[in-house]
Amino acid sequence: MSDTYPKRPVYLNLLRIRLPVGGVVSILHRITGVLLVLLIPVFLFVLQYSLANNEAYVRVAASIGSTGGRVAALILLIMLAHHLLAGVRHLLFDVDIGIGRIAARRSAWLVLVVMAILAIVSGGCLLL
Amino acid sequence: MNTRNTGSAGSGLGEWILQRLSAVYLAVFLLWLIFHFLSSPVPDYAAWKTWFSQGVVRLGFALFFVSLLIHAWVGMRSVFLDYLKPLWLRFLIQMLMGLGLLAMGLWAAQILLVEAVR
Numbered sequence: 001m002s003d004t005y006p007k008r009p010v011y012l013n014l015l016r017i018r019l020p021v022g023g024v025v026s027i028l029h030r031i032t033g034v035l036l037v038l039l040i041p042v043f044l045f046v047l048q049y050s051l052a053n054n055e056a057y058v059r060v061a062a063s064i065g066s067t068g069g070r071v072a073a074l075i076l077l078i079m080l081a082h083h084l085l086a087g088v089r090h091l092l093f094d095v096d097i098g099i100g101r102i103a104a105r106r107s108a109w110l111v112l113v114v115m116a117i118l119a120i121v122s123g124g125c126l127l128l
Numbered sequence: 129m130n131t132r133n134t135g136s137a138g139s140g141l142g143e144w145i146l147q148r149l150s151a152v153y154l155a156v157f158l159l160w161l162i163f164h165f166l167s168s169p170v171p172d173y174a175a176w177k178t179w180f181s182q183g184v185v186r187l188g189f190a191l192f193f194v195s196l197l198i199h200a201w202v203g204m205r206s207v208f209l210d211y212l213k214p215l216w217l218r219f220l221i222q223m224l225m226g227l228g229l230l231a232m233g234l235w236a237a238q239i240l241l242v243e244a245v246r
Contacts (some may be wrong), residue, residue, distance in 0.1 A: 034207060037200045046141050048239050051180060057173035080158070087151055094148065 021108040032079040032080045041077070059107035070126045078119050147202040150195035157192045186240045193236040198228045
């Protein structure tokens with residue numbers, strides 16, 4: 001068998017694989033999903049602490065308002081927005097919207113472009 | 129529907145539907161939450177506590193946490209299925225994930241049922 005077929009190249013070198021744009025959006029959806037799951041306990045802790053008493057609430061509000069807190073909020077917003085937008089794209093695939101190759105590639109670029117605009121605008125609002 | 133014999137694992141259709149239903153609730157709830165806080169920012173602790181102690185807000189959050197944990201479970205499960213090949217390792221990690229998510233659910237319930245109304 002192996003003599004009759006030419007040896008096919010196997011590209012498992014991640015640096016040599018050129019992931020299509022849909023693949024980029026998809027893997028980012030997965031990475032942001034895992035990171036957001038890891039942040040659930042942090043969210044619960046902050047929520048619980050902010051409800052405890054006035055001093056705790058003031059401390060939470062001050063932390064979120066500080067430069068570090070704003071950067072963290074921006075990162076959280078970007079992760080959440082990407083996961084949401086890519087997720088909506090996948091939900092539309094489920095109901096047969098945009099499943100052609102060209103349409104899927106276009107919607108993947110759309111997700112990335114909207115994310116870039118959102119990152120710039122929300123970054124400006126939160127950090128400037 | 130389930131043409132392959134997957135035994136007790138089933139077809140995965142239930143998980144697929146749960147993943148999508150929870151996704152829709154999470155999306156709607158989070159967008160509502162963001163627009164709510166943008167249109168009426170929380171001024172102080174008293175207002176925050178009053179807003180959060182309302183039954184409808186706590187119900188919304190309760191459904192949010194249930195959806196979030198279901199969504200996280202199905203999502204993490206597919207990640208583990210893809211990358212963790214040894215069965216014992218996958219079983220172990222999924223077990224820990226399940227216990228972790230259960231703990232988070234109980235923690236959220238405590239916040240919503242006890243601390244939000246204290």
